[in-house]
Amino acid sequence: MIGELSETRYWMYLLLLPSLLLITAVVLYPTIYGIQMSFREMRLNRPDLGTGFVGLKHYQRMLNDPIFWLSLRNTAVWVTFAIILEFLIGLIAALALHRNLPGSRIFAVMILLPFFLPNVVAGHMWSLMLDPRLGVINDLLLKAGLIDSYRAWFADPATAMAAAILVEAWKSFPFFTLLILAGLKGIPTDLYKAASIDGAGPVAQLRLITLPMIKTIIAAAVILRVIGLVNSPDLLLVLTSGGPGRSTMVLSLFAFQTAYRDFNFGYASALSVVMFILLMIFAWIYIRLSRINQE
Amino acid sequence: MTSTLSRRRLLQTGAGVAGATALMPHWAMAQQAAINYWHTFTSQSEFSGLEAVMASFHASFPDIRVTQENIPNPEFMAKVTAAVVANSRPDVTMVASERFADLHAMGALIDLTDRLNSWDRRGDFDDARFASITDADGRIYGLPAFAFVPWMYYRKDWFDAEGLSAPTTYAEFEEAAIAVTDASQNRYGFSMRGGAGGQSFVIDVMESFGAPIVSNGEIGLNRDAAVEAVDWYAGLLTRHGAVPSSAPNDGFRQIMEAFQTGQTGMIWHHTGSFQDMASFLEPGVEFATAVMPAGPAARVARLGYAFNSLTSEANADAAWEWISYWGEPDAAVALLGATGYFPASSVAAADPRIAGDPLYAPASETLGFGGPPPSFPGYAGWSETSVMPLFQAVLIGQLTPEQAVDQMIDALEEAIR
Numbered sequence: 001m002i003g004e005l006s007e008t009r010y011w012m013y014l015l016l017l018p019s020l021l022l023i024t025a026v027v028l029y030p031t032i033y034g035i036q037m038s039f040r041e042m043r044l045n046r047p048d049l050g051t052g053f054v055g056l057k058h059y060q061r062m063l064n065d066p067i068f069w070l071s072l073r074n075t076a077v078w079v080t081f082a083i084i085l086e087f088l089i090g091l092i093a094a095l096a097l098h099r100n101l102p103g104s105r106i107f108a109v110m111i112l113l114p115f116f117l118p119n120v121v122a123g124h125m126w127s128l129m130l131d132p133r134l135g136v137i138n139d140l141l142l143k144a145g146l147i148d149s150y151r152a153w154f155a156d157p158a159t160a161m162a163a164a165i166l167v168e169a170w171k172s173f174p175f176f177t178l179l180i181l182a183g184l185k186g187i188p189t190d191l192y193k194a195a196s197i198d199g200a201g202p203v204a205q206l207r208l209i210t211l212p213m214i215k216t217i218i219a220a221a222v223i224l225r226v227i228g229l230v231n232s233p234d235l236l237l238v239l240t241s242g243g244p245g246r247s248t249m250v251l252s253l254f255a256f257q258t259a260y261r262d263f264n265f266g267y268a269s270a271l272s273v274v275m276f277i278l279l280m281i282f283a284w285i286y287i288r289l290s291r292i293n294q295e
Numbered sequence: 296m297t298s299t300l301s302r303r304r305l306l307q308t309g310a311g312v313a314g315a316t317a318l319m320p321h322w323a324m325a326q327q328a329a330i331n332y333w334h335t336f337t338s339q340s341e342f343s344g345l346e347a348v349m350a351s352f353h354a355s356f357p358d359i360r361v362t363q364e365n366i367p368n369p370e371f372m373a374k375v376t377a378a379v380v381a382n383s384r385p386d387v388t389m390v391a392s393e394r395f396a397d398l399h400a401m402g403a404l405i406d407l408t409d410r411l412n413s414w415d416r417r418g419d420f421d422d423a424r425f426a427s428i429t430d431a432d433g434r435i436y437g438l439p440a441f442a443f444v445p446w447m448y449y450r451k452d453w454f455d456a457e458g459l460s461a462p463t464t465y466a467e468f469e470e471a472a473i474a475v476t477d478a479s480q481n482r483y484g485f486s487m488r489g490g491a492g493g494q495s496f497v498i499d500v501m502e503s504f505g506a507p508i509v510s511n512g513e514i515g516l517n518r519d520a521a522v523e524a525v526d527w528y529a530g531l532l533t534r535h536g537a538v539p540s541s542a543p544n545d546g547f548r549q550i551m552e553a554f555q556t557g558q559t560g561m562i563w564h565h566t567g568s569f570q571d572m573a574s575f576l577e578p579g580v581e582f583a584t585a586v587m588p589a590g591p592a593a594r595v596a597r598l599g600y601a602f603n604s605l606t607s608e609a610n611a612d613a614a615w616e617w618i619s620y621w622g623e624p625d626a627a628v629a630l631l632g633a634t635g636y637f638p639a640s641s642v643a644a645a646d647p648r649i650a651g652d653p654l655y656a657p658a659s660e661t662l663g664f665g666g667p668p669p670s671f672p673g674y675a676g677w678s679e680t681s682v683m684p685l686f687q688a689v690l691i692g693q694l695t696p697e698q699a700v701d702q703m704i705d706a707l708e709e710a711i712r
Contacts, residue, residue: 044376045400045672132541133552150481152541155489157691160544241369241491244543245688260373262676262710263397 038273042266058270068271070246071254077161078168078236078250079229083222085169090176090221095206097177098184115174123238126167130154154240157247164239164248171235172225179221183214219290223283230279251275328613330386331362332603335371337547340570344633351629352620359613368547369491372397372675375606379403384607386614390437392427392599393495396672404436405605410615411435416622419642427667428602437602439639440621441630443565444658444665445596448572450475450560451583461585465503465527468561468588472537475560484537486550486559487528489690493546494678495668496563497686499597500528503590508669514711516704520592525696529689543687554582563587566658569635578654586657598665600639637662673710681706 005011038058041049062068093111097104114122129137132152141147153163191209200208211218233253236242242249242257251271259268336345342365349361364385366374372394378384379401390398398404411417411425420439428437449461453475462468472484488496498508504524506517532538539545539553551568553559555575569584576582587596603618605611620626627638628646637658638644644662649655685702688694694702 044380045397045676047400047402131549131552132539133549133556133558152539152544155541155544155691157693237369240544243490243684243687244691245693246684247691247693249684256373257680260376261680262673263376263401 034269035273037265038269040266042264042269044263044265046263054266058267059274061267062270062274067246067249067254068251071249071251074161074246074248075230075250075252078165078248079226081162081165082168082172082229083225085165086173086225087176087218087222089169089173091180093173093177094180094184095210097181111177112174114171115178117171119171119232119234120238122167122171123235126170127154127239130163155244157244160240160244161248164236167239168229168235172228175225176221179217180214183217184210187213215290219287223286226282226286227279230275327358327360328610329360329362330610330614330617331364332387332389332617333364333366333375333385333606334389335366335368335391337365337367338568338571338634340574340634341567341636344630344636347629347633348621348626351626352617355620356616359616361617375403376401379606386605386607386610387618388604388606389440390428390602390604391443392602393668393670393675393678395428395436395602396670397675398604399430399436400672403606405608405611406434406436407438407605407615408433408435410619411438414619414622416619416640419622419640421641424600424639427600427670428604437604438618438622439600440603440618441567441601441627441636442639442662443567443597443599443601444637444661445563445565445587445598446657446661447585447587448554448562448564448568448582449585450554450557450576450581451579452581453560461583462561462588463586464588465500465590469527469531469535469537472531472561473535476535476537478536481558483539483553483559484535484561485531486545486553486562487531487538487542488545488547488550488563489532489538489542489687490544490549491546491683494683494686495597497525497528497682498669498678499587499595500524500590503593503595505590505592508674508707509671514671514707516700516707518700518704521700521703522696524590525686525689525699529686529696532690533692543690566655567634567636569654570633571635584654584657586660594664596661596665597668598662599668601636671711677707677710681710 005014039053039055040051041054041057042051043049097108097111117125129135130153132138132150132155135150138147138150142150151159153159187210191213192205195205195209230250231252233250233256236248236250236253237256240248242253252275255268255271255275258264258271334345336342345363349363352359352361375388375398384403388403390404395404424439425435425437428439429435447461449471454460454471457471457474459471459474462471468485474484476482476484487493501516501521501524502508504520504527506520506524508514508516532540532542539558541549545553550559550562550564551571554562555572569578572578572582587594603621605614605618607614622640622643624638624640624643624646627640627643628648630636631638631649637655638646638649644650644659650659681703685694685699685706689696689699
């Protein structure tokens with residue numbers, strides 16, 4: 001019977017069935033469950049309200065919620081500046097490592113170290129290093145004459161987001177370094193030799209050869225990091241908890257607090273669905289603009 | 296001689312081995328039950344206290360193995376909620392008074408009423424001790440492990456030099472905070488907890504000014520009194536500069552460091568940090584303790600209790616032995632000796648090692664007038680996600696006290712709607 005079945009066009013569907021079941025169980029079901037929760041009343045500490053269908057109630061609330069709009073704006077700032085910094089530092093580090101200078105292997109390991117640290121550990125470490133009483137960073141800046149007294153970086157709304165972005169960039173730039181370095185290894189050296197003969201300097205070579213050749217890798221890395229930055233509240237949770245005030249409140253942190261402080265899983269799910277849609281739109285626009293799927 | 300193994304013999308042997316194997320785990324479990332315990336102890340002294348209690352428990356109950364797991368306070372509710380939703384609960388969980396309403400509402404806790412009523416040490420605990428872990432139907436869900444008795448630490452040496460005595464009212468407190476502040480020396484009057492965990496002090500100050508969150512069973516805020524309270528409390532930083540500028544981000548670690556390293560002259564906390572404090576500064580000489588000062592309308596001190604509650608039925612008997620052991624005077628004194636946490640048991644609190652120590656006198660006095668913290672579903676979330684950031688916004692000048700209180704009132708109505 002199996003022999004006969006394997007000759008039919010249904011055989012390939014049968015072979016795909018285990019994978020489909022697995023994907024349904026671990027991807028589709030949780031996603032659909034999360035989406036349907038956003039249309040329900042789901043407050044764990046208010047069982048008296050039930051879990052009935054509430055339509056677009058949570059989405060309507062979101063439109064009138066100033067914390068949502070503030071979090072959306074902060075998310076844009078957080079993601080944009082963190083990505084720019086991470087990309088630039090990652091690119092410089094990758095170019096330096098690609099030159100195979102003496103000690104490159106040791107530097108490669110050292111550069112990758114921050115990426116291996118859990119966010120919570122990195123957060124607490126930087127929280128201590130930037131501490132307004134005992135922080136070594138304040139001490140160094142004071143000795144260098146860049147500040148005139150110890151600063152409370154995370155207590156001042158003018159510096160809290162910037163300080164958190166710097167910590168995030170330090171933590172995650174190795175991700176770009178790793179991917180860009182892999183891309184650099186794949187560029188034929190002949191291209192550089194030919195460009196050099198044609199009189200192209202290092203900057204022109206970077207602009208006309210290196211960056212176009214690793215464009216696909218950069219696009220993939222940016223999309224992955226944007227997803228990571230939008231979805232992960234842990235670093236900001238440790239560093240600022242969204243404060244002072246709500247000056248570092250981002251969407252993921254707002255959704256986390258709504259779920260696990262207010263126990264309002266319905267509204268938190270609606271926030272998550274909006275983040276999901278925003279990320280899909282971003283990825284679509286970014287891929288179209290970078291034209292990576294036309295090559 | 297050769298021996299052959301018959302088929303029947305093989306089956307008999309196999310069945311015997313299988314039966315013995317199946318019974319062995321049960322036999323082993325009967326010998327030693329294992330329970331896991333989630334708690335929020337963080338400091339070295341708290342861990343020393345926990346270890347002392349665990350060692351003492353193990354000596355009395357060698358057949359029960361306790362595995363402890365620390366859940367940092369800020370992540371506690373998230374972790375417990377996830378465990379309840381996923382049904383991967385620990386056997387025993389530490390429950391702070393203000394968290395009971397939310398945890399009970401989500402069905403995280405197991406009714407202990409019957410076990411408590413037949414417990415031989417039930418008489419050691421006043422009924423009031425159970426008030427904040429009892430539901431509307433009178434069912435009790437936890438056993439008090441120790442008390443959070445709030446009090447104030449102050450730098451006795453600084454106060455003596457300025458000719459000041461321990462403040463008894465908010466007016467005296469403000470005066471003392473300003474008097475010992477010398478910003479040019481990086482010295483400030485008060486360690487304000489304006490970051491994580493500071494919301495309870497904001498709420499206490501509001502009540503001290505006549506704006507309790509719960510009044511005659513009604514939930515709400517007296518706007519004028521709350522505005523006055525927020526204005527006074529934030530004014531310690533914004534008007535008087537008597538608080539370090541880092542206050543809007545200062546949580547437990549930061550306020551402790553500030554006091555212990557000589558940056559600040561006063562701090563509000565509870566007796567549980569006494570031994571930690573004593574490891575940095577000399578008690579009675581460099582620092583002393585005092586009762587929380589009185590506000591214009593009331594003197595407020597939240598007598599919170601850390602309860603141990605069963606969160607799973609799996610090892611209920613062994614778990615009960617563990618949580619009831621915390622009511623033994625020896626366990627209570629061991630914890631107090633390592634940390635400073637006050638016993639919840641009246642019998643243990645009367646122990647001469649505690650009652651005879653003058654540094655603990657403010658704590659004993661507080662037991663006379665202190666009351667439980669507010670507790671209703673939504674309170675913990677409201678205080679953490681609304682009161683705290685809105686008060687911070689006043690500290691950093693983003694909102695006026697009026698604007699902040701108006702938003703707190705709106706958020707409170709949303710939380711209980």
